[in-house]
């Protein structure tokens with residue numbers, strides 16, 4: 001099988017490739033990635049030596065480049081991870097999210113439509129978010145039946161991409177599957193997101209900025225559990241359907257932050273790091289609560305998370321504490337110039 005992965009140098013994409021490329025030497029993998037700020041070539045460095053892995057720097061917003069990659073590689077399966085993902089950035093620069101998430105997805109769908117001729121039985125799996133469903137009140141959980149109600153420019157761009165995926169399935173018969181996951185965490189997540197930001201700030205005695213009163217609730221999914229779910233959906237999920245993926249750990253942000261300060265204080269031999277917690281101005285349009293009902297993926301595919309939040313968080317903290325060079329490089333972005341000279345500017 002020939003497997004195209006978009007955004008394979010980012011956080012979730014690189015976790016996916018790091019597991020499935022070595023496990024499947026009989027499959028060919030092509031990673032196409034724009035290598036924007038949140039991706040790092042170090043994330044996939046270990047794969048470079050493997051004969052079944054290739055990389056090309058491609059910006060999905062450039063249709064001709066997407067067409068070229070699709071034509072040359074002729075994939076049987078597409079895992080579409082590439083996206084701008086940070087809500088706070090989407091509030092500052094919404095157009096970049098339209099460009100990458102909406103136009104990028106439609107370009108990929110359209111290129112697949114042109115090159116998939118009906119003889120093969122390909123799968124286009126689009127990796128999306130639970131944020132498309134909007135915000136929950138005090139009770140209930142999102143499921144595959146929940147209507148879309150996005151609030152941030154980020155979630156609106158992902159909702160739009162999901163609608164295009166369904167439109168290409170319904171109109172052209174493109175073999176699409178969609179997954180909507182909760183908040184991922186784990187090694188190699190860019191430190192703009194809650195968990196890595198708090199870990200790194202707690203390492204350096206910097207304030208831990210908690211939005212509002214820290215009562216907003218997110219469900220947390222360990223990235224490797226997410227990747228396993230994606231593989232199973234591609235293998236055995238139904239065409240044209242959606243699968244919600246969650247970690248089953250939905251708690252207020254302040255609890256997550258206190259869990260981090262506790263583990264970090266233990267590792268640093270300190271009594272407490274709670275004095276670093278600082279309540280700051282809330283995010284505009286901040287969704288109150290996300291939670292996921294994972295009955296469908298559990299009942300149909302037998303998937304469930306394999307690690308507890310406590311295990312996943314400990315592993316994540318240890319990864320950040322022992323990968324200072326990665327952290328330094330992604331923070332300074334110094335490798336961006338090297339990327340441009342090594343791969344050429346993305347087009």
Ligand code: TYD
Nearest residue numbers: 087183192193194195209210211216218253
């Ligand atoms: P984030 O990691 O940005 O993911 P998302 O907004 O996609 O859920 O944020 C997770 C939660 O943590 C969200 O409720 C906002 C909150 N948050 C903070 O309180 N402080 C921060 O510095 C960040 C980045 C997020």
